Amino acid sequence: MKESATEELIINTAKHIFFFKGDYHATTQDIADAAGINRALIHYYFRTREQLMEAVLKVAMTKMNERLYLITQSEVSFKEKISNLITIIIDGMMETPYLENFVVNEYNRLNLTCVANPHKELIENCLAGFMTEMRDEMQKGTIQTMEPLHFVINLVSLCAYPISMRPMIQRTFGLEDEYYQQFIQDQKKNIYKMIFRESVVS
Amino acid sequence: MKESATEELIINTAKHIFFFKGDYHATTQDIADAAGINRALIHYYFRTREQLMEAVLKVAMTKMNERLYLITQSEVSFKEKISNLITIIIDGMMETPYLENFVVNEYNRLNLTCVANPHKELIENCLAGFMTEMRDEMQKGTIQTMEPLHFVINLVSLCAYPISMRPMIQRTFGLEDEYYQQFIQDQKKNIYKMIFRESVVS
DNA sequence: ATTTTGTTGAACAATTTTGTCAAACAATTT
DNA sequence: AAATTGTTTGACAAAATTGTTCAACAAAAT
Numbered sequence: 168m169k170e171s172a173t174e175e176l177i178i179n180t181a182k183h184i185f186f187f188k189g190d191y192h193a194t195t196q197d198i199a200d201a202a203g204i205n206r207a208l209i210h211y212y213f214r215t216r217e218q219l220m221e222a223v224l225k226v227a228m229t230k231m232n233e234r235l236y237l238i239t240q241s242e243v244s245f246k247e248k249i250s251n252l253i254t255i256i257i258d259g260m261m262e263t264p265y266l267e268n269f270v271v272n273e274y275n276r277l278n279l280t281c282v283a284n285p286h287k288e289l290i291e292n293c294l295a296g297f298m299t300e301m302r303d304e305m306q307k308g309t310i311q312t313m314e315p316l317h318f319v320i321n322l323v324s325l326c327a328y329p330i331s332m333r334p335m336i337q338r339t340f341g342l343e344d345e346y347y348q349q350f351i352q353d354q355k356k357n358i359y360k361m362i363f364r365e366s367v368v369s
Numbered sequence: 370m371k372e373s374a375t376e377e378l379i380i381n382t383a384k385h386i387f388f389f390k391g392d393y394h395a396t397t398q399d400i401a402d403a404a405g406i407n408r409a410l411i412h413y414y415f416r417t418r419e420q421l422m423e424a425v426l427k428v429a430m431t432k433m434n435e436r437l438y439l440i441t442q443s444e445v446s447f448k449e450k451i452s453n454l455i456t457i458i459i460d461g462m463m464e465t466p467y468l469e470n471f472v473v474n475e476y477n478r479l480n481l482t483c484v485a486n487p488h489k490e491l492i493e494n495c496l497a498g499f500m501t502e503m504r505d506e507m508q509k510g511t512i513q514t515m516e517p518l519h520f521v522i523n524l525v526s527l528c529a530y531p532i533s534m535r536p537m538i539q540r541t542f543g544l545e546d547e548y549y550q551q552f553i554q555d556q557k558k559n560i561y562k563m564i565f566r567e568s569v570v571s
Numbered sequence: 572a573t574t575t576t577g578t579t580g581a582a583c584a585a586t587t588t589t590g591t592c593a594a595a596c597a598a599t600t601t
Numbered sequence: 602a603a604a605t606t607g608t609t610t611g612a613c614a615a616a617a618t619t620g621t622t623c624a625a626c627a628a629a630a631t
Contacts, residue, residue, distance in 0.1 A: 173608080191393070191474060194588060205610055210590065235541075267534060268470055272393060274536040294542075311566070316552070317559050320531055320538065328526035331533070332469060334476040336522065339437075340496075350518070357519050364513070364566065375578080396618060407580045412620065 189265035239293035256326040391467035441495035458528040
């Protein structure tokens with residue numbers, strides 16, 4: 168069953184408003200206006216605002232899961248895998264910078280069991296394999312020795328935080344948009360070199 | 370002029386709801402109920418919901434600025450300074466885990482010039498000094514060579530992200546509250562050793 | 572003690588936002 | 602072409618939320 172063009176337009180508009188613009192206070196009217204449609208259509212396709220939110224969140228989480236899967240199951244060298252992970256996270260988040268904030272903020276309000284991950288077990292296996300891989304590399308001395316969970320979360324922190332908190336960081340340090348854009352691109356190499364303890368040429 | 374006990378109660382309750390619980394959809398009624406007072410009092414002291422939000426945000430940002438100031442201007446060794454920074458950020462954020470998210474989310478809506486930092490120039494000076502200090506340590510080889518701005522933001526990322534995004538991370542990796550609490554405490558030493566490239570005993 | 576000032580709560584009004592409905596319209600089928 | 606089905610629209614109703622007012626009360630000052 169393929170969804171209607173209007174339904175997809177609504178979802179995409181909502182995604183843009185919530186995940187790109189970060190306007191969590193957007194009303195159904197705001198969404199309808201942005202989509203150039205009548206507000207009643209939102210209710211026609213999604214019944215309530217809440218159900219639209221759930222549908223949008225579902226799409227978001229599925230996307231995140233796909234990313235995670237893509238990274239962990241690929242058959243490439245460890246260094247390449249890390250490199251891919253950095254690129255996928257940073258590029259992905261630049262497309263939808265407010266997605267993670269949205270998930271965290273709406274977390275308590277929405278019933279997240281209804282947006283459970285269909286590939287949950289598959290991903291858990293991939294992640295377990297990735298953990299083992301990390302331990303191997305630590306023994307080899309490629310990366311610093313620490314709990315694999317710390318390593319993964321550190322890696323994600325380095326990629327995601329500067330994008331998630333962009334408005335606050337830009338304001339704190341007084342950085343222009345263009346400069347910050349470049350900063351995030353530079354982060355890709357920077358993180359890689361930090362992880363593998365290579366010196367950075369400046 | 371000391372503020373009334375009621376006014377302080379309202380501020381503190383709002384802070385708890387927004388910065389600790391992370392319930393951004395809380396109504397004036399919700400806040401009044403949580404504070405055990407009549408809703409009209411909120412309007413009496415703050416006139417509108419928006420002005421209450423601004424007052425709360427002002428308190429939050431002042432607190433953040435104080436932290437930053439405390440760290441950068443202290444006359445201790447570089448390693449100790451980093452150690453303090455990690456502790457202050459992590460402990461501070463555990464008290465108000467949703468504060469940063471709140472600032473980012475409300476950023477576009479609120480007029481942030483009205484909550485401008487009174488110590489702005491002072492902090493900029495301290496930060497500039499800190500940057501120089503970093504460059505020195507990089508030349509000495511204490512820390513990895515990179516742009517000081519990257520170094521600072523990386524440091525903050527490592528501390529803040531696991532707390533800011535806690536609900537999402539816990540869900541993704543299926544971690545219990547108690548375990549995660551410990552994880553964050555362990556992060557303090559972990560980040561320190563990562564920065565100074567000391568090996569971690571596990 | 573009385574006036575003044577500040578504080579509180581309940582009821583009310585205004586606004587905003589969501590949700591519902593029936594009629595009009597378009598597309599498809601018979 | 603008529604009937605059926607699905608889509609779109611504007612108007613309306615309901616609910617939720619904010620903002621206002623007034624009368625009662627308490628505390629402090631004169």
